[in-house]
Amino acid sequence: MFRSLRRALCAAAAALLLPLAGVQTAAHADPAAAVDRATGAAAAPGAGYWHTSGRQILDAAGQPVRIAGINWFGFETANYTPHGLWARDYKSMIDQMKSLGYNTIRLPYSDDLFKSGTVPNSIDFSGGKNADLQGLGSLQIMDRIVAYAGQGGLKVVLDRHRPDAVGQSALWYTSAVPESTWIANLRALASRYRGNPTVIGIDLHNEPHDPACWGCGDTTRDWRLAAQRAGNAVLSVNPELLIFVEGVQTFNGVSGWWGGNLMGVAQYPVQLDVPNRVVYSAHDYATSVAQQSWFSDPSFPANMPGIWDKYWGYIFKQNIAPVWVGEFGTTLQSTIDQKWLAALVSYLRPTSTYGADSISWTFWSWNPNSGDTGGILKDDWTTVDTVKDGYLASVKAPGFPGGGGDPGGPGDPGDPGGGTAACTAVYTVSSDWGGGFNAEVKVTNSGTTALKSWKTTWTWPGAQKVTSMWNASYTQSGSAVIASNADHNGTVAVGGSASFGFGGAPGGGGAPAVSCTAT
Numbered sequence: 001m002f003r004s005l006r007r008a009l010c011a012a013a014a015a016l017l018l019p020l021a022g023v024q025t026a027a028h029a030d031p032a033a034a035v036d037r038a039t040g041a042a043a044a045p046g047a048g049y050w051h052t053s054g055r056q057i058l059d060a061a062g063q064p065v066r067i068a069g070i071n072w073f074g075f076e077t078a079n080y081t082p083h084g085l086w087a088r089d090y091k092s093m094i095d096q097m098k099s100l101g102y103n104t105i106r107l108p109y110s111d112d113l114f115k116s117g118t119v120p121n122s123i124d125f126s127g128g129k130n131a132d133l134q135g136l137g138s139l140q141i142m143d144r145i146v147a148y149a150g151q152g153g154l155k156v157v158l159d160r161h162r163p164d165a166v167g168q169s170a171l172w173y174t175s176a177v178p179e180s181t182w183i184a185n186l187r188a189l190a191s192r193y194r195g196n197p198t199v200i201g202i203d204l205h206n207e208p209h210d211p212a213c214w215g216c217g218d219t220t221r222d223w224r225l226a227a228q229r230a231g232n233a234v235l236s237v238n239p240e241l242l243i244f245v246e247g248v249q250t251f252n253g254v255s256g257w258w259g260g261n262l263m264g265v266a267q268y269p270v271q272l273d274v275p276n277r278v279v280y281s282a283h284d285y286a287t288s289v290a291q292q293s294w295f296s297d298p299s300f301p302a303n304m305p306g307i308w309d310k311y312w313g314y315i316f317k318q319n320i321a322p323v324w325v326g327e328f329g330t331t332l333q334s335t336i337d338q339k340w341l342a343a344l345v346s347y348l349r350p351t352s353t354y355g356a357d358s359i360s361w362t363f364w365s366w367n368p369n370s371g372d373t374g375g376i377l378k379d380d381w382t383t384v385d386t387v388k389d390g391y392l393a394s395v396k397a398p399g400f401p402g403g404g405g406d407p408g409g410p411g412d413p414g415d416p417g418g419g420t421a422a423c424t425a426v427y428t429v430s431s432d433w434g435g436g437f438n439a440e441v442k443v444t445n446s447g448t449t450a451l452k453s454w455k456t457t458w459t460w461p462g463a464q465k466v467t468s469m470w471n472a473s474y475t476q477s478g479s480a481v482i483a484s485n486a487d488h489n490g491t492v493a494v495g496g497s498a499s500f501g502f503g504g505a506p507g508g509g510g511a512p513a514v515s516c517t518a519t
Contacts, residue, residue, distance in 0.1 A: 046400025067360035069104030095496035101488030108161035150198030153402035201242030207259035214264030329364035329373035386501025390470030422447035472500035
């Protein structure tokens with residue numbers, strides 16, 4: 001895949017499968033560790049550092065967890081900081097991610113962040129925005145983002161995306177950034193966040209591709225061997241981290257997406273000095289990124305599960321190791337892309353059916369300025385693309401216990417003390433074709449304390465009926481509709497917002513006034 005083009009735009013076979021059922025979870029773990037001994041109640045999953053057991057990721061107490069997150073890029077570009085801070089405060093951005101039900105942020109970065117002359121830019125400090133980032137270097141800004149994310153119960157995966165801000169590299173090193181620098185910087189990050197389980201792991205290098213190989217034995221090209229060297233270096237200074245290892249492009253003459261081919265794992269698994277730390281990561285994309293042969297197969301999209309099984313799904317299905325789809329995305333403009341995303345989400349396994357015994361993921365991307373996929377946010381860096389976000393609703397997963405973070409930050413979720421719970425709601429029609437329409441409602445916390453839940457009500461002047469709704473539940477009686485938060489987006493920080501979308505029919509009804517009730 002032509003990923004260097006994507007990043008430039010951003011800056012301006014199959015193995016025999018074992019049955020899915022009956023996989024044992026953390027057979028070695030102490031079940032009592034997952035129980036609060038004072039109350040006898042099970043602790044919320046996600047606390048502490050994580051490890052693996054078979055195909056599952058487990059928290060410190062041995063409870064299974066699912067990464068269900070979002071990519072927020074920018075550190076890897078010449079801005080040297082996440083994009084969108086020219087438009088919004090970083091805390092409001094993270095609050096919105098949480099309100100939409102994403103529980104993890106993948107943060108791409110480049111090795112330029114470790115150079116003394118690197119200066120973050122394009123951050124708006126007006127009106128008090130990003131006030132606590134003023135005067136900070138890029139790594140210090142990363143510290144603030146990690147702290148605030150962890151305080152709100154989000155986890156972070158650090159992604160070594162590029163050797164420098166100029167562009168991606170096929171191999172993990174270049175003439176300007178040798179392997180020794182790559183490893184030294186990975187070790188520096190591992191040491192920097194040692195003792196902070198908000199950072200659950202490091203994605204060692206983004207999208208290795210030809211001439212990178214897997215298992216060929218050539219130390220200048222064999223990504224599997226390089227991942228072992230780097231992974232062991234990371235674990236030597238922070239043995240609690242997960243090591244995320246992407247695939248390559250080609251194995252035994254079979255090519256796929258950059259970073260998306262993990263066929264070699266069956267014969268050549270990554271072996272680290274610390275056990276139960278490897279998570280394999282695949283990338284998968286739609287036609288808005290590049291055409292692949294499987295999209296024109298007459299059986300599409302029914303052929304896609306077999307494709308995914310061949311390249312990376314077998315690792316999960318055979319209980320070899322956890323799989324994390326670290327990137328997948330689309331503009332959703334074509335019917336093919338829509339069918340692809342629906343099929344992939346189903347393949348990842350709905351949380352309501354399988355819980356955390358599922359494939360983990362981080363969607364590409366939060367940013368609207370990803371040239372070949374767009375983002376969850378629209379071009380104003382605030383409005384949610386509720387249709388795209390709605391596709392992901394079934395595979396989102398609960399957040400994790402928060403703690404630590406940036407002390408004294410204004411509007412932090414979970415600030416102690418009393419306050420008034422209040423909210424407002426704005427109804428917007430995003431498309432109307434006469435016979436039907438799509439709309440979204442944005443709920444904003446207008447009170448002085450974090451919301452635990454919210455409910456919106458409106459009455460249509462005509463005969464409109466809700467036909468489907470995502471990121472909220474609803475009831476309708478006559479023309480009156482009540483829509484309440486889903487499990488994952490009821491908590492909203494002061495000044496933060498949550499959105500839900502729905503389809504209705506017939507069209508032509510306009511936007512009614514919406515009232516909001518908060519607790």
